[in-house]
Amino acid sequence: MSSYQQQQQQESDQESLLKQANTLKPPPMRAYNASASLLTKVLGSKAAPVNRVSESLDYEPIQNKVFYDKLRVKKDGKKKLYGYTGHTLAKFIVTLTTGVVTGLFAVGLSFFVNMLTELKLEMIQTTLTGEEGGHPEEATDEVTTASFKAVVFAFLKFWVFGSGLVTIATAMVQYWAPAAAGAGVTLVMAYLNGNHIPNLLRVSTLITKFVGTICSVSAGLPMGPEACSFWSRKTAWRCFIAATLSTFTIQVINHKAVHGAISPEPGSLKAMEMKDWGMQLPFFLINFAMAGLLGAAFNSLRMWLWKLRAAKTRHLQRIFEVIGLVFLVGLCGFFFSWTAGTCIELPESWWINKAAGKREYGMRFFCSETEHNDVATLFLSGTHHTIVSLFSMGKVDGITGDVNNFTPHFTPGGMALFTCVYLVLMSIGAGLAIPAGLFMPSIVVGGAWGGLWGVLVRQWLPNTWNVQPGLYALLAATGVLGGVFRSAISLVVLMVEGTQGIQFLPGVILAVVVANWVAHHIHHDGVYESELERIGNVYMLRDEPPHRLHTLTTEAIMATGVVGVRSIENVGKLLEILRNTTHNGFPVYVRDDDPESGEAMLAEHLEPSGTRLEGLVLRSQLLVLLQRRHFCDEHGRPVGRDLNPQYELDLENEMRTFFRRYYTHSRYISATPAALNDLNLLKDSNDAHFLNTLYLDLRPFMNRAPFTIRKDSSAGRAHQVFVSLGLRHLIVVDAHFNVVGIITRKDLDHAAGHGWWRLSHQAEPPNTLMSRGMGFFKKIVGGSTRDLTQVPQLTNGSSTLPQVNGHAGHH
Template sequence: MGFGSRSPLFGFNDSESSRGGLLLKTVAAAAPDGSSSSQGHTVPLLQEMADMDTEIDVPLLLDQVEDNRSEQTLESPTEDELGVESLDYDPIHSFVSSQQRRAQQRRHFYGYTGLTLAKWSITIMIGILVGIVAYVIESSQEVIISTKKQWTEDAINQGLHLPLVFFIYASFGISLVLFSSCLVLFWAPAAAGGGVTLVMAYLNGNDIPDFFQLRTLITKCLGTICTISSGLPIGQEGPMVHIGAAIASSLTWMHGRFPTKKRQGSSSSHSSRLCCDRINQLSNKAFPFDFHNDKDRREFISAGTAAGLAAAFGAPIGGVLFSLEEASSFWSRKVMWRSLLCTSCATMVLSWLNKRDFSLSLPGSLSFHGLRPEFSLDDLPLFVVTSGAAGLLGACLNTAHGWLSQLRPSSRHRLLRIIEACSITFIAVGAIFSLPHFFGHCLEIQKEQEDEYWFRYTCPGADSITGVGYYNDLATLFFSVPHQSIQRLLALGSTVDSYFTVQSLCIHWMSFLGLFILAYGIATPGGIFMPSIMVGASFGAFLGRIFQIWLPSANVQPGLHALVGATAMLGGVFRSSISLVVIMVEGTGGIDFILPVILAIVISNWVAHHIHHAGAYEADLERLGEVCFLPSEPPHKLIAITAGDIMAPGVICFNEIVSVAEVVKVLRETQHNGFPVIRRTESDGCGQLVGLILRHQILLLLEQRALMEVDSQLLNRHLAPRISSRQRVTKEQQFYEHAMRVYHHSHYPHRRYLSSRPEALDELDLDEILQEAAPSVANGTGANGNNDQHTEEANNPAKSNSARKTVLALDLRPYMNRAPLTVRGECSAQRVFIIFRTLGLRHLCVTDSSNRVIGMITRKDIGKAQQQLEQSEGKFVLERQESDGSAFFGDRTNRDVLFSLP
């Protein structure tokens, strides 16, 4: 993403475009079947033309514009450096793929190819697995929390000193957090935080390294259980979104090619290569459908995201709307239907595991069914006050998190990160032990109250005469399972006003909010949905009790104010609208509460917007300087500038048949992932755009030695090659095209940025080939020597015949994207944004009136233009300089920035 050969910032790969200089080398060829040879099994050009049944003319390579930054040294990423690249949501319309699609359309059974059935089957499997994982996480943390609570009560009843009970309780909680943080810091850094922000970034078009790796999924599940059970104010709803997306990603990656092992050094054998090819062929027969392309995987991950949230809240419709409104940047009718099926399967499976009944009425791990409070229109003014105050709390939470994130230790100091997590756990456990001891109130257990929930703590035992028991209201709120406490707060009615005192509610929401701010961003898995609901419900119940005291004649129900406060807190933190309304209505199980919920969302969003401009997800995405998130609406300021203002000029272009030496040099000197393919015209001698080739496609051709031997003079002729639409596609071309689709899965799964490093060429063992082909360099067929040599040979034909030699080349025509999207340089930058965002592009070529490439636009260029316009108050001055990120995070690494998010 970005242009020029730049050194990566924090290891983020700035490698979406193609510009820079060229240096000439040549390499030896190998057999098209992938075998390597010291002499090289070359394919003469005439034989290749005979096989393709078409006339081949080879053009002269376009004169390249040298970039003075193209000679910068590219360093390999360190252990803490991870690269972020764009995803290829736009399918490649190559000649081979189009011919294969035509052939596949004729292979059907009564009009069906089976692809749709396979997608629906995988969608159902995603929902089932998400429901099972949600049940395991929910039941595990509930058992651990309930056991800890029961042990604490028994230990106090047995006469153990409270400090001793506290240290045992704290030691257990710290052990859980220590285990969780060590898993994150030393094994799977991508599992930290909630993961919703990075799911949004991925579905927007950014490839987050290791984010959907299996170890990340395992760490997310185990770490979430440990973190919630430790006593920290952390929820499981955000991690469930990440878990659902990771399950969807894992299921789609199970199909297709067997991962080819990377060669180590130059000792890779031809037999092992053929063995992998045979395994790949067998796997293709066993799995006729592969979903390794980013477009299909995006649809499944959107469905998995919806299922994760639906399982957390018991809201199948709310999960779909959350994926539509917040997570997914690309939506369609088929994605909506798959998401609905996926959420329904997840909630029904979770309901059956909980109640042994397939139902959508009581499935979620954070559902609040059974509420009975009622309201009248006279209560709306009080709801407005509660909504505004809770929205203000949500905005203050986001502001405090942004400020505190700058003070957290760097992941370079892993010990400090572990100490931070353990210290906050110790503080949290100390608060839930000390605050009830000094400020809790001992209240009588009413007949309608359940004995299992209420916690006696330091209160006296049941009266031997009357049998009346007592409970500590503040200790009950702290020690109980969170969703049970939230349900009790939402159930407070006008006739029941003794469950929790006003002082206890005030201390609870204030202390819980403070602990929430401290725990928000530590190096452990955990989300912020549940803590936000807890703070909002406690704060709303507190205001409801205040209104009861101030307005004794009004029918004030603190439970309704708790519901309004919880909804408003979510609105102030996340700034969502429709999805939150549906989630709260489905979660409470009553349509009667829809008016207060809508009012809470509207008021809280309005108030929070004037305090903090963005929600939790948007604010964290803004801090990710190298993750370019494109919002749904284009910035209005972009209308004043054009595509020519934001494009990167001096794009590296390849001929349709290009010298291998030039390709190798370009790949070594740059990190770009897109190279326009041009064709020289006889009229003006300039190159016109005919296609676009990606870096991984070229690497695959080099790896499989899909080379051809051509006369060096043919590379200097102004001829126009054409491929007939009736051309037959060979088996080798089909194999290469399929291998290109699954290249990242086979070579660099979950870290595709590694293919943009110069080290990717070293793994291809091209040294011997380059050395043997070195004499061919004497002809000077490089990017800068083509024009001079061509002119000299035209004036001196005798010298041209004496200098005629053969070189190795790559034929890009069968595999290049023959329909790359382009815009004119005069096009509005706002329209460029709309095209880029709507179609999910990675590269957008800028051409002139003669269809000649004059620049390239990527996601990074749009992001930089938008940032510069905001900083310069509408005056756009293009400065292609990288930010060091110190304005936000100082010496924090990308692990801190990426993997400590909600």
């Protein structure tokens, strides 16, 4: 090929490169390596999962020139209907839809759990009564052998049935939606705090949560459905409307749902007078303290068992772990029911049709048709009905209605055995790869202990003391929740609403306070805090800054060596920056000696004293500009395109919705070379040489009003600004508005230090010039040093980029 033809081909390639606007590829949905073998995909890998630092969410609105122009255009032509816009109407439609759909999910969850649980219990009871086993107390060799065979066959059916259900649930988690494991409250807490959690809000995660919760609860595991709540005045009305519609939907479809989810049977508990509270206060305090001990014991045992867990990448081992838990639950349930269970007359409220022998609750096991085995009922029946029965043990006998001849629903020995064994099983189940929570099991453990203590107190004290074991169970359940979760206000609201027990509010509040105090002195962290610590890649910022930050300056905690760009920057250098750093925000600098602010800076080297802040540009914005080939020359004149205001509006809209279009559930990919490779900009050396002659004009798109703070300001003030405004980057400037550093979530988390209040592990220290060249005293109090104003800049020929730690999401 002649030189002329080569030149023609090169010009054709360059023209094609300018006009080509590629579409970024979305990340794969698979949780495992697509190039792995089939055997590795099924069995899993020995390699530990990558502990990647999570990205931060972008809550700060971008204020740029194109956005201002769009607002001016829309100001006159904006249509309103009774003062509301279409955007407001869309938000309320989403709110209404969310409420109805949530109600439908709740009804579906309850329906399928009840259906599968009834099927399982009927299968077990048929196996037990189908054998001529008779009663265990009628001890003969033949009867004992037949009973043993019946128990073994029933246990095997329970195990096979439960193993099939949990295998489905765990396989969905391991192979399809890993983010669905556990209750999910911890991840939602991190998300609302500003951390992006990969794959948390996928439809696959929702489906896995729904199906997995049905399977785990129906299998009889010590787990239950769980959801999170978030209190915000801005969204209070919409949350209230959604909750109202959800409740209305449940009651329309399920007519039995007329009381609180875990409320006692109507009329079982009576309001306590003030003298009753005072007389029984010492017994209540013992009840609450023991509940706190149980909560702390659960957290301690759960954390100790972490080192025995299989790695998240070991798929089959994780599945076998859950199957093993089903085996333990069934083994304990059948063994203790057979050896320690007691036959008790079935309360009248537990019958659906007594004449036909249909009961709503109560496991018969080997008892007569009008009795139930108390231990079998506690271990094998549905969690919801067990909670209601424990809370319904009032002052009056539930069988005969006699006050003087009180017979509890469960024996004290049965409740004591169940409390100890179920606590251990619940600790083993916490952390397994199954989509279920610990809220309902915690209530069960607390209810069993409180019921035990209440029955004992009821037997010790005279009838005139108005002792209600069900009330002790309710308050102990609240105490265990406080010891496990440590969220006082929300627990009070949940228990009062769930039980419709506003008359017991003083006891609920006292139970939470005492149990929290006791549990805190044994184990500092609640279940959510310790889960965040175990995750290890999210940074939780408190609403109020720790006291230590008030003694520091922003100069003492900021990261230096900031990577910045010019307002009209060379494409080759931008590609080098994006490929060699993982930062997500880049300050835009301007030289003080520029004749016009924001014009291109063409000097080979920039003076450190001339790095005056002009704006901030995000990595996602740069990717959009590169993807759409929005090139220009060194003076900002378009190359390969015409100047079109509408085109710039489209670009600005695409920048704002970047993470809705691309990498929605895996934002970290945008900070990897994979995102740049998808742009198809560099095919050969000729393309690289050509791109070095092109520029990107960042002036219309950069954020012209990024939040800044003076370097001599209090670090506590920086924390308040960062959290209150939901920032991702807080730029530190000197008195002349020169950039001297940057503060991100990781820097604030590290500067906060250690303390009992910490919700996650401490971040790594920022890479600062101060830490390398200042004394101990200046590191603590901050200080003025000329080195801090020297922000290393990139030159066109630079091959080494100054970067801060290199963690994704830091800048």
